[in-house]
Amino acid sequence: MDAFGDLFRGVRANGSLFGGSTLQPPWNLHFVDGAPLTLCTVLTGGGWIVTPGGAAEPLRAGDTVIVRGPQTFTFVDDLDSTADPVECGTECAVPECGGTRYRLGWSDFGDRGADATTAIVGAYPVRGEISRRLLDELPDVLRVPGGGEGDAVLEHLAAEVAIDAPGQQVVLDRLLDWMLVCTLRTWFDRPGGQPPAWWAAQRDPVVGDALRLIHDDPAAPWTVAALAERCGVARSTLAKRFTDLVGEPPSSYLTTWRMTLAADLLIENRATVAEIARTVGYSDPFGFSSAFKRVRGVSPTEFRRAMVHQPA
16 A cells, blocks of 8 residues: 555545536536535536635636635636526536536536536545545645546546436446546646655655555554665665655654554544554553654544544
């Protein structure tokens, strides 16, 4: 398991909301549901994505935009659009009102005139602390132009959204996963970009191996010396190279990742603190609790209690 794959696993689509529509100008769709991630892509035509206080992003045929929630955003035909806003949430306005339903199994792919825009929108459920580490690396809005590896996925998405068939939700969820991975990889690798430190570090022949070892088996009794031996380099070499590329020493990265895994376990299941401690590599629950409080600011018990009582 590489770092990106591990971080992405909590972003896996399950029951995602979809909508597809052919829009004739003017239009003004205001998405208000505040989904953690919303992916909007245009098949034909174009428009603009506008967020409160942010710069407008153009969206042309083949382009994909990802918007981070919980902020709202608007998809308009023109920055000076004369259309009245139509609010879109789990149920968007019907086509007669200028919008599209925003749910599985419904589309409004009508006749594509010369000035028509055909768009697909997918709202992504994101859960857990693991996923949050990935989301924290993303800007409020990111745009990836067409012409990349995601183009082939778009064709499948467009075909699937336009029909109503058994198993459609599963197919759309997996296609959205595929599209999101393609989009993020392209964005992280864009010329002049500033991807997360761990993204570039994955490609280093030494540090990349160390990251894979940690993510493959985070509960293993890793030391810098043990990681260095497995990577075939001296301990001092790994320590310096890892710190230079990732921004923190291997031991610090391992502890932070273990506490991230533990945070999700505290939320998701009824295991005791001692059981969770063993799962993430601590034989001593007191040592685990001390490490958790040092990283997260509260004890495991306090963290679990706070998350259980957090508003849905």
